[in-house]
Amino acid sequence: MSGLERVSIFAKLSKPHVERLNKLAKRESFGKDTAIFFQDDRSGALYVILSGAVKVYQTADDGKERVLNTLGPGEIFGELGLLDESPRSATVATLEPTEVLALTSKDIRALVKEEPEVLWKIVEALCDRIRELTTEALDVSFRSVPYRMLRMLIQATNKHGKLTLAGMQVMIDAKHLASQVNCGVDQATGILQRLAEAGLLKIHRDHLLVPDPNALARALEYEDL
Amino acid sequence: MTSRRRVGELIVLVSAILLGSTAALAHERFVKHNLKYPLHYEFFGRWPGGPFGLHPDMVRIASRVASVLAAFFLIWFVRRPITEYIERSLLRVGGPTQRALHKLACFLTDQPVRDRVFHAIGEWAVIAFLRSPGLVLMYSATNDSLVMPSFPLDPASAQIFKFVQVALAILILTQTWLPLCGAMVVGTWLYLFRWGWMVAVDAVPVLTVAVVYLSSPWQSHKLAITRINAQQMRRVRFVLGLGFLALGWLKVYNHNLIAGVADNAPSIMKDRMIGFFMAGTDPHYRRECWVIAFGLAEIMSGFMMTVGIFTRVWGAIMVFMFTKLLLVDFGWDEIPHIYPISALLTVIFSNQLSSETAPIEALDEAAWRAGHHVRRLAIIGGSTIVAAILVVFPLLYFISFFDRSGL
Numbered sequence: 001m002s003g004l005e006r007v008s009i010f011a012k013l014s015k016p017h018v019e020r021l022n023k024l025a026k027r028e029s030f031g032k033d034t035a036i037f038f039q040d041d042r043s044g045a046l047y048v049i050l051s052g053a054v055k056v057y058q059t060a061d062d063g064k065e066r067v068l069n070t071l072g073p074g075e076i077f078g079e080l081g082l083l084d085e086s087p088r089s090a091t092v093a094t095l096e097p098t099e100v101l102a103l104t105s106k107d108i109r110a111l112v113k114e115e116p117e118v119l120w121k122i123v124e125a126l127c128d129r130i131r132e133l134t135t136e137a138l139d140v141s142f143r144s145v146p147y148r149m150l151r152m153l154i155q156a157t158n159k160h161g162k163l164t165l166a167g168m169q170v171m172i173d174a175k176h177l178a179s180q181v182n183c184g185v186d187q188a189t190g191i192l193q194r195l196a197e198a199g200l201l202k203i204h205r206d207h208l209l210v211p212d213p214n215a216l217a218r219a220l221e222y223e224d225l
Numbered sequence: 226m227t228s229r230r231r232v233g234e235l236i237v238l239v240s241a242i243l244l245g246s247t248a249a250l251a252h253e254r255f256v257k258h259n260l261k262y263p264l265h266y267e268f269f270g271r272w273p274g275g276p277f278g279l280h281p282d283m284v285r286i287a288s289r290v291a292s293v294l295a296a297f298f299l300i301w302f303v304r305r306p307i308t309e310y311i312e313r314s315l316l317r318v319g320g321p322t323q324r325a326l327h328k329l330a331c332f333l334t335d336q337p338v339r340d341r342v343f344h345a346i347g348e349w350a351v352i353a354f355l356r357s358p359g360l361v362l363m364y365s366a367t368n369d370s371l372v373m374p375s376f377p378l379d380p381a382s383a384q385i386f387k388f389v390q391v392a393l394a395i396l397i398l399t400q401t402w403l404p405l406c407g408a409m410v411v412g413t414w415l416y417l418f419r420w421g422w423m424v425a426v427d428a429v430p431v432l433t434v435a436v437v438y439l440s441s442p443w444q445s446h447k448l449a450i451t452r453i454n455a456q457q458m459r460r461v462r463f464v465l466g467l468g469f470l471a472l473g474w475l476k477v478y479n480h481n482l483i484a485g486v487a488d489n490a491p492s493i494m495k496d497r498m499i500g501f502f503m504a505g506t507d508p509h510y511r512r513e514c515w516v517i518a519f520g521l522a523e524i525m526s527g528f529m530m531t532v533g534i535f536t537r538v539w540g541a542i543m544v545f546m547f548t549k550l551l552l553v554d555f556g557w558d559e560i561p562h563i564y565p566i567s568a569l570l571t572v573i574f575s576n577q578l579s580s581e582t583a584p585i586e587a588l589d590e591a592a593w594r595a596g597h598h599v600r601r602l603a604i605i606g607g608s609t610i611v612a613a614i615l616v617v618f619p620l621l622y623f624i625s626f627f628d629r630s631g632l
Contacts, residue, residue: 034319038327040336042305042590061576063341085594094319106596 004101007048007074010118017115025101035093036100043081043088045102046122049073052098053160053171057179058090067180069132070095070172072160079122082108095160095171140182146191148181150220153201157210166202167211195219260481261488266630268513269480277622282506282514287617289502290521294528295613301534301582302589302605304334335536337576347574348451353567355450358410358434359397361561366390372431372561403445407438426475429468433568436460455577462530462572462579465565469527469543476520478624484516490554498522521617528616530572533580540573582608 004010004025005018013021027050030036036047039059049071056069056077068090071077077092082105112119139148153170161168178188192208195201200216202209210216272280279287300307308330316326331338365371366387369378378386396406414432417425437457441450453461476483487494494515502518503511526539547562547569572578580586585608592600 031319035323035327039339040331041309044594059339061337061339062344063339085590105594 004048007076010121013115013118017111021103021107021111024107025103027099028102029099030094030097032094032096035091036098037078037088037092039088039091041088043078043085043105045104046076046078046082046108047092048076048101048103050099050101052100053095054092054098055095055172055176056090056092065179066182067176069129070156070159070180075159076122076125079125081105083122083126095176145181145183145187146194147220149177149183149188149191150195150216152177152180153195153208153210154213154217154220157213157216161210161213164209167209168213170208170210171206172208173206259489260485264480264484264516265510265513266628268510269625270628271625277618279622279625280510282503282510283517283621285506286502286514286518287521287621290518290525291613291617293502294525294616295609297529297534298609298612299605301580302586302609308334332537333535335533335578335580339576343574344576347571347576350567350570350574351451351453353563354434354571355400355403355437356398357564357567358431359394361564362390362394362397364560366394372428399446400448400450401446402443403438403441404443407435407441410435410438423475423479426471429471430465430565430568433461433464433468434564436464453571453575453577455579458572458575458577459579461568462533462536465568465572466527466529466531469523470531471527473520473523473525473527474620474624476523477517477621478627478629480513480516480520480629483519484512487512487515492554493550521621524616532582532612533578534582536578536580537573540569544569544573 004021005013010018010021025048028036030052036054037043051073053070053072054077055067056071057065057067059065078088080086081088085105108118136148139151143151153172156170156172157168161170163169174188174192175185177192178185181188192201192203195216196203198219200210200212200219202211268280268283271278272283275281276284312323312327312330316323318326328338328340328343330336332343361372365376369380369383369387370376371378371386371390393406393409396402410431414425414428414435417428437453437460440457440460442448496519499515499518499522502522503514506514526543529539530536544566547566551559551562551566585604589601589604592598592604
């Protein structure tokens with residue numbers, strides 16, 4: 001099995017449809033720190049993450065990057081271009097070795113004609129993204145940087161944290177978090193160190209280790225608003 | 226419309242007319258680069274027995290130029306699949322190497338290059354582009370000429386016109402009333418028609434900066450203008466490209482002028498691209514073939530820029546050409562070429578490039594998404610062939626009916 005049946009947008013599909021999609025879908029593997037597609041590329045496929053993690057980011061004209069989201073197994077990306085056929089609005093790059101399934105817009109369109117439910121699922125995924133962006137916009141207006149960073153950290157741990165004996169391993173660093181919450185790298189490093197001193201996480205060269213994700217989630221309640 | 230705006234527009238018109246009148250007094254002569262020995266004029270006219278009544282070598286050169294033009298058109302339409310294939314299937318690299326290669330691909334295919342250094346050069350180029358006409362005017366004022374040393378001022382009116390040029394230069398260098406500066410530049414250009422359309426055509430690239438000045442706010446002196454928006458960039462590209470396109474046809478039409486330049490500076494004849502276009506032609510007509518090849522090469526590059534096909538590549542080639550003219554071929558006399566160089570750098574380092582082929586590409590993309598490959602082939606192939614033929618042949622054929630030996 002390719003893994004499509006585990007993805008929520010295809011969960012309600014009949015078995016023959018899933019099998020047909022499995023045949024059409026192209027499985028692709030990417031090493032760490034590899035762009036799957038770039039901002040402004042023409043859009044022609046929707047991707048489903050089978051394993052690994054990716055970051056979605058936009059780059060301004062002056063080269064400054066802003067991380068919009070991090071995605072993990074079971075999540076989809078590239079759905080915007082699939083619907084409006086406009087160029088990619090962001091770059092998607094892997095945070096760790098990642099395996100994805102690529103479905104061309106032509107195949108998805110053919111499937112939607114037969115199973116309109118798929119389109120609703122894609123719309124649901126889009127709604128989730130809009131909700132996340134709205135929450136983020138509110139956070140930027142009303143929440144402090146430490147709060148926003150802690151929330152992003154919890155989100156990343158839940159989404160694509162890897163369970164190890166020492167806790168959950170998250171493949172992100174201070175630079176990534178700083179870009180996501182729109183603050184300086186020095187400030188992000190300081191906050192991470194504060195959280196590490198409180199025993200909520202351990203800082204490694206290329207990843208963070210969260211010994212107890214529940215403790216991290218509880219910390220959000222006491223974080224300065 | 227506010228009364229303040231009306232006053233502003235009135236100032237623009239009056240100033241443009243005043244400057245035009247001054248230019249009328251000042252611009253007395255258009256200096257030719259004299260031929261050292263005559264051309265074979267029969268080459269440029271009707272050639273009995275030749276294809277379309279043209280000299281076979283002329284048709285050979287035109288066919289090569291049209292083929293190169295068609296090749297660039299074709300590559301342009303399939304540039305995205307090509308770069309996608311190279312990046313994703315052939316190289317398959319990650320990390321900084323992938324990002325660097327992607328930026329290079331974006332640069333070559335006129336896509337936005339999102340990079341700190343690229344952005345900084347772009348800002349600097351805009352600053353230089355908007356101010357370089359001021360430096361050129363200052364230079365020409367000290368050399369008793371109008372813009373270029375080849376446009377000398379009449380001694381009777383030189384003093385007045387030198388002051389006018391310096392005044393305009395100060396406005397430009399301080400970025401004061403840029404719309405007024407734009408109107409003055411356009412006014413001067415329009416008046417050049419009094420000395421013949423060829424003089425005005427020769428000066429079309431000067432209008433490039435005028436389109437930016439005219440679309441700037443009156444309070445320009447309060448702004449740090451470091452970027453050019455998409456609409457302005459489209460106009461800049463269009464005027465710049467059209468200028469070179471017109472200059473190319475002018476070279477083909479007024480063959481004496483460019484042949485005279487080559488007679489006086491033979492080093493400009495050593496160009497590999499021109500050499501390719503005229504390879505295998507009759508050595509007896511070497512200078513004539515060079516004139517046609519040089520003119521058509523400029524028409525080709527001008528057309529590409531006008532339409533927006535590989536704008537950065539052609540811009541970079543032109544920057545190289547102008548820099549060579551400035552530093553190697555002609556030296557200090559060509560210092561006003563800092564203006565076209567900065568204009569071209571502004572275009573090259575802009576992330577606001579667009580293409581007039583967008584409607585054709587939209588049709589092609591629709592066919593690609595629908596999986597209609599034959600339709601794609603018809604759209605791309607058809608437009609490529611039609612463009613390549615129409616750009617080169619009809620006007621070349623039409624011009625051959627005019628006797629230009631006495632120009």
